[in-house]
Structure formats: structure tokens, C-alpha cells
Amino acid sequence: MSIAEKPALSLLIAAPRGFCAGVDRAIRIVELALEKHGAPVYVRHEIVHNRYVVAELREKGAIFVEDLAEVPAGAPVVFSAHGVPKSVPADAESRGLAYLDATCPxxxxxxxxxxxxxxxxxxxxxxxxxxxxxxxxxxxxxxxxxxxxxxxxxxxxxxxxxxxxxxxxxxxxxxxxxxxxxxxxxxxxxFPSIQGPRGEDICYATSNRQAAVKAIAAECDAMLVIGAPNSSNSQRLVEVAQRRGVRAKLIQRAAELERGWLDGVRTLGITAGASAPEKLVRELIDRLAEHFSITEKEVETAREDIAFKLPRSLEVA
The missing domain is CATH 3.40.1010.20 (4-hydroxy-3-methylbut-2-enyl diphosphate reductase, catalytic domain)
Structure with missing residues (x-):
């Protein structure tokens, strides 16, 4: 099919999207732990809820486990960005494990x-x-x-x-x-006397990504959200779009998208959950370009310049 024969498809790409500061920090902690200790470094639970990220870290020498009992005595272990009960670091200490906590601040x-x-x-x-x-x-x-x-x-x-x-x-x-x-x-x-948190508990990245979806929804015939099924913030982005009357779908990779799902779609919204890397967004756009004559427009609703400190033992001079 020549370029001239490809149907037109306008892409509205939400911004912010993808990785947040907490996810960046968690992934970097695993990478630096591998540099410091060498492979393997154990990670309790998926460091972030994204199969692509987990696979990349596994290739570098990370071993993902669900229970500390699977970690050999004395081995380094990283706790995921989602946080763990107090009993987990206590268990790690009792077993002599060198642990790093990648819980989002x-x-x-x-x-x-x-x-x-x-x-x-x-x-x-x-x-x-x-x-x-x-x-x-x-x-x-x-x-x-x-x-x-x-x-x-x-x-x-x-x-x-x-x-x-x-x-x-x-x-x-x-x-x-x-x-x-x-x-x-x-x-x-x-309960009129109930006490709320001093600030908003829902994180800035979750709020910003939902606001970005709302900003483009009215102009979209459909929307794709890149993220994992077990990613809460990604699932919420699908719901936000659907509540705006937009047909929306969660996919993990471009290969999951069936061409027929886009029948009748002239304007497609694209976003990504906070644990999905930007390369998966580009992969999807490249896949769409194989079948459509695409135009891209990024719609930015907020700027994010937040960065979180690494654990002191891993800080790079």
C-alpha cells in the first residue's frame, strides 16, 4: 500500500504520560544495585507494574520473587515502588539480607x-x-x-x-x-468530624495523567492507554476516557492492537500509565504508521520536573 492509499489518522498524544518520578527512581535503584553488587539482585514483587520494564531488568540480572524466602541468605534485595508492610524489612534484617527500599516517596x-x-x-x-x-x-x-x-x-x-x-x-x-x-x-x-490528609494523597502523576486524558477526550473517537492490567493508574486512565464517552482500550504493547478495533476512527488519543516507558508509545505510533497516514499532535496540560533522591548508599557522585 502506498502512502497515498493509507487512510488518514490523527493522533492526539497526552502529556504528561508514562514514567513518573517514583517509577524512574525505583528502576534506577535496581540498575545501580546491579552495578554495585553485580548480578543477581533480587526484587520483591515487580519493581513497577510493567512487563517490558521487568523483562529489561531481568536481562540485566534482576531476579523477581514474591516471597523473601526465595532470596538466598546475604543476597541484595530491592523492595518494589508500591511499598511493603513493616514485617518485610524486619524479615529481611532477621535473615541478614542487604535490602534497598524503592518505595515511592x-x-x-x-x-x-x-x-x-x-x-x-x-x-x-x-x-x-x-x-x-x-x-x-x-x-x-x-x-x-x-x-x-x-x-x-x-x-x-x-x-x-x-x-x-x-x-x-x-x-x-x-x-x-x-x-x-x-x-x-x-x-x-x-462523619463531619473526620480528619483528612494535610495534602492530596493521590499522587501528582496520577492526577496529571487523568487531567491530560480529560483534555483530549472530547476530540477523540477512541483512545489507547499503554500499561499493564495490574497497573492501577493505567486502568484508571481507561475509565477516565470511557466516562467521557470515548471508546478506550488498555494494551501492553503495540502488537496487541487489532487493526479492526480502529475501524471508523479518525482521531485517536494515546497515553501511557506511570509505569510504561516512552519507547512503548513510540513503538505504537510506528506500528500505526505502517497502516495509516498519521499526523501527531502532543497536548500538554502540565509540566513535571519532580525528581526524588536515591538511597544514600546508591547516590552517584
């Missing part, structure tokens, strides 16, 4: 807030997704029974706290901004 901030609230005698209502590693890690910062999980506004009506006037709420960092606002409103309506 914004998740760590929620951990410290949870500790302070419990020390102050408040029961925490935690807004999040059951079973997500970040939720498991946050619950593991405080004594059992000190937090209650809610996933929807409907869950708020079922709450039966022992002391309704002594509550606080915190949230997972990768939630839907709109859904969370609805749940927070329900909490405040039912």
Missing part, C-alpha cells in the same frame, strides 16, 4: 501519615483497591484493626466505627480523582 508519605494518625488515637478509613500491593503495604504500617478499607461510596454507608467522632481517612496514591472525590464527600457527609 509519595507512598512513604502516606505510610507516615497512617502511623501518626494511629498514634493520635484515630481509626483510619483507607480508600483503595483490595489486594493492591500499595494497600497491603500501607495496612502493614499500623496494628491490625487500626484501618478499614473502603472501595466505593456505597461502602461508606456500611461503616460501623466504634468511635464515629474519632476518624481519619487516607487514600491509595493511584486512584481515580473523580471516584475518590465522591467517596471523600460521602465520608464527610456521614
Amino acid at each position: 509519595l507512598v512513604s508519605k502516606v505510610h507516615r501519615q497512617a502511623e501518626r494518625l494511629v498514634e493520635a488515637g484515630r481509626h483510619i478509613v483507607f480508600i483503595g483497591h483490595c489486594g493492591h500491593p500499595e494497600v497491603i503495604g500501607t495496612f502493614g504500617q499500623v496494628p491490625q484493626g487500626a484501618m478499614t478499607l473502603v472501595e466505593t461510596a456505597a461502602d461508606v454507608a456500611k461503616l460501623a466505627p466504634a468511635d464515629p467522632d474519632n476518624l481519619a481517612f487516607l487514600t491509595q496514591t493511584t486512584l481515580s480523582v473523580d471516584d475518590t472525590a465522591e467517596i471523600v464527600a460521602a465520608l464527610k457527609a456521614r
Whole structure:
């Protein structure tokens, strides 16, 4: 097919998209640990929820495990960006493992807030997704029974706290901004004295990527989100687009896209979750260019210049 015969396809590419500062830091921690210790370096859970990133690090010598029991005594191990319960570093220390904590600093901030609230005698209502590693890690910062999980506004009506006037709420960092606002409103309506976090718990990257999708949705016939099925922030981007009336699909790589899905699409939105590298965005655009005469337009809604410090033991001079 000649270029002239290819159907036209306009691409609206959301910005910001892709890697956030916490993901950049976590990946760099594994890379620097490999440089410092040599292979293998063990990583508890996927360092970030992206199969491509995990495969690249595995090729460099990282070994991914779900349980510290799989790590040989004395071996270096990295904890994922999602955070871990306090019992995990305690277990690592008891087994003599040299560990590095790649928990995103914004998740760590929620951990410290949870500790302070419990020390102050408040029961925490935690807004999040059951079973997500970040939720498991946050619950593991405080004594059992000190937090209650809610996933929807409907869950708020079922709450039966022992002391309704002594509550606080915190949230997972990768939630839907709109859904969370609805749940927070329900909490405040039912428990007027509930104490919220000093600042927004949903991280800047999650909020910015959702806002960028909202900014282009009205002009799109369909939208593709590059990210993993187990990536909370990527799944939320799909939902944001769908709620704006846009047909949206989550894909991990360009090869997953079926040509027929684009039938009738003249303007396609593209974004990527916070753990998806930019090279996967370019891979998708190159794949589309094989079948369409494409024009690209990046729509930027925010600038991100945040960077997080590395652990002192890995800081590069």
C-alpha cells in the first residue's frame, strides 16, 4: 500500500504520560544495585507494574520473587515502588539480607501519615483497591484493626466505627480523582468530624495523567492507554476516557492492537500509565504508521520536573 492509499489518522498524544518520578527512581535503584553488587539482585514483587520494564531488568540480572524466602541468605534485595508492610524489612534484617527500599516517596508519605494518625488515637478509613500491593503495604504500617478499607461510596454507608467522632481517612496514591472525590464527600457527609490528609494523597502523576486524558477526550473517537492490567493508574486512565464517552482500550504493547478495533476512527488519543516507558508509545505510533497516514499532535496540560533522591548508599557522585 502506498502512502497515498493509507487512510488518514490523527493522533492526539497526552502529556504528561508514562514514567513518573517514583517509577524512574525505583528502576534506577535496581540498575545501580546491579552495578554495585553485580548480578543477581533480587526484587520483591515487580519493581513497577510493567512487563517490558521487568523483562529489561531481568536481562540485566534482576531476579523477581514474591516471597523473601526465595532470596538466598546475604543476597541484595530491592523492595518494589508500591511499598511493603513493616514485617518485610524486619524479615529481611532477621535473615541478614542487604535490602534497598524503592518505595515511592509519595507512598512513604502516606505510610507516615497512617502511623501518626494511629498514634493520635484515630481509626483510619483507607480508600483503595483490595489486594493492591500499595494497600497491603500501607495496612502493614499500623496494628491490625487500626484501618478499614473502603472501595466505593456505597461502602461508606456500611461503616460501623466504634468511635464515629474519632476518624481519619487516607487514600491509595493511584486512584481515580473523580471516584475518590465522591467517596471523600460521602465520608464527610456521614462523619463531619473526620480528619483528612494535610495534602492530596493521590499522587501528582496520577492526577496529571487523568487531567491530560480529560483534555483530549472530547476530540477523540477512541483512545489507547499503554500499561499493564495490574497497573492501577493505567486502568484508571481507561475509565477516565470511557466516562467521557470515548471508546478506550488498555494494551501492553503495540502488537496487541487489532487493526479492526480502529475501524471508523479518525482521531485517536494515546497515553501511557506511570509505569510504561516512552519507547512503548513510540513503538505504537510506528506500528500505526505502517497502516495509516498519521499526523501527531502532543497536548500538554502540565509540566513535571519532580525528581526524588536515591538511597544514600546508591547516590552517584
